[in-house]
Amino acid sequence: MLPTDTPNxxxxxxxxCHSTTPVDKRVAELMLHYMTKAFGNASSIDHSYGDEAEQAVSQAAIHVAKLIRASSKEVIFTSGATESINLAIQGSILEKTTNKTRLCIAVLPIEHKAVLDTCYALAKKGLAEVINLQIDSKGRLDLDHVEKVCASGLSLLCVMAANNEIGNIYPIQEVGKIAQKYNIPFLCDASQAVGKIPINFEEWGITYLAISAHKLYGPKGSGALVVRKGYQLNPILFGGGHQKGLRSGTLNVSGIVGLGEACRLRLLEMEEDEWAISLI
Ligand SMILES: Cc1ncc(COP(=O)(O)O)c(C=O)c1O
Structure with a gap:
């Protein structure tokens, strides 16, 4: 049972809960510590306040990475899934615009607007062409069409892990296999899946994975983009060069801690659920 306040x-x-979830009280309590006591800037590591903040951010990256089976070095903190998706789509397309080849993005047509509108904004600027992947009347994805489209060459493939409106869960492992076979970068918006169903970033051939804290009992305005090692992205925010220059801006330490703690708790509770189910 989630320890939130009993509603009036x-x-x-x-x-x-597809829209948003309450913040778990355990998450909120930890965040409060990083807002009021250990409030240092995680980049000011020349004193103990900054050190503690920096250590909390590193620990949060470990919690996020553990839940989705990635390396903590692959985690970039953002303001939420919308920003993560924008960074993955714009960042990967802008990285390739100098190649002078035709850039093409294939999308599930029932992706969240964060994906669709970002792709169409690039198309409007003439930077990429957008192809819709085929789905049936129940929104199920045609994997043969995914294979056909990938075989013809793509700059980016976008398939969400779980749909926010109709609840479909997509075969990410199969999609990832196809993407890997044709060496196509694969963005998976996993906002509605992380912390609810198992995700294996390392083994499933996902290149970019978007996470939102407020979908898993964490705070709003906090999220992450997990970027597979060896893949380059153009930054879309410029400034102090934070997070390897990929996402400048003073880190939202309490929000990041909130995301990390929410991930830690979800992993723990998912394991408990599995254990409980195994007893039935
Ligand atoms: C599938 C999906 N992707 C992306 C988002 C955007 O997430 P955020 O609110 O963290 O920007 C949402 C949230 O509504 C969503 O359900």
């Missing part, structure tokens, strides 16, 4: 009796029952 006048509150209606909340049934919209």
């Amino acid at each position: 009796q006048n509150y209606p029952i909340y049934l919209d």
Whole structure:
């Protein structure tokens, strides 16, 4: 049972967790410490306040990475899945625009607007062409079409892990295999899946994975983009060169800690659920 405050009796029952979830009280308590006591700037590591903040950020990266089976070095913290998706799509397309080849993005047509509108904004500027992957009337993906499109050459393939409106769970492992076979970078928006179903970033051939904290009992305005080692992205925000220059801006330490703690708790509870199910 999630330790949130018991809602006032006048509150209606909340049934919209695809939209957002309450912050787990354990997450909020930890965040409070990093807002009011250990409030240092994670880049000011010449004193103990900065050190503690920097260590908390590193620890959060470990928690995120563990939940989705990635390396903590592959985790870039952002303001949420919308920013993560923008960084992956714009960053990978802008990285390739100098190649003078025709750039093409294939998308599941029922992706979140963060994916669709970013792709169409690039198309409008003439930077990339957008192809819709084929789905049936229930929104299920045609894997043969994915293979056909990948075989013809793509700059980026976008398939979400779970749909926010109709709840479909997509065969990411199969999609990743196809992407790897044709060496196509693969963005998976896993906002609705992380912390709910198992995700294996390392083994499933995903290149970029978008996470949102507020979908898994963490705070709003915090998220991550997991970038497979060896893949280059053009930054879309410029400034102090934070996070290897990929995402400048003073780190939102409490938000990052909140995301990390939410991931740690979800991993723990998913393992407990599995153990409970194994007893039935
Ligand atoms: C599937 C999906 N992708 C992306 C987003 C955007 O996430 P965020 O609110 O963290 O920007 C959402 C949230 O509504 C979502 O459900």
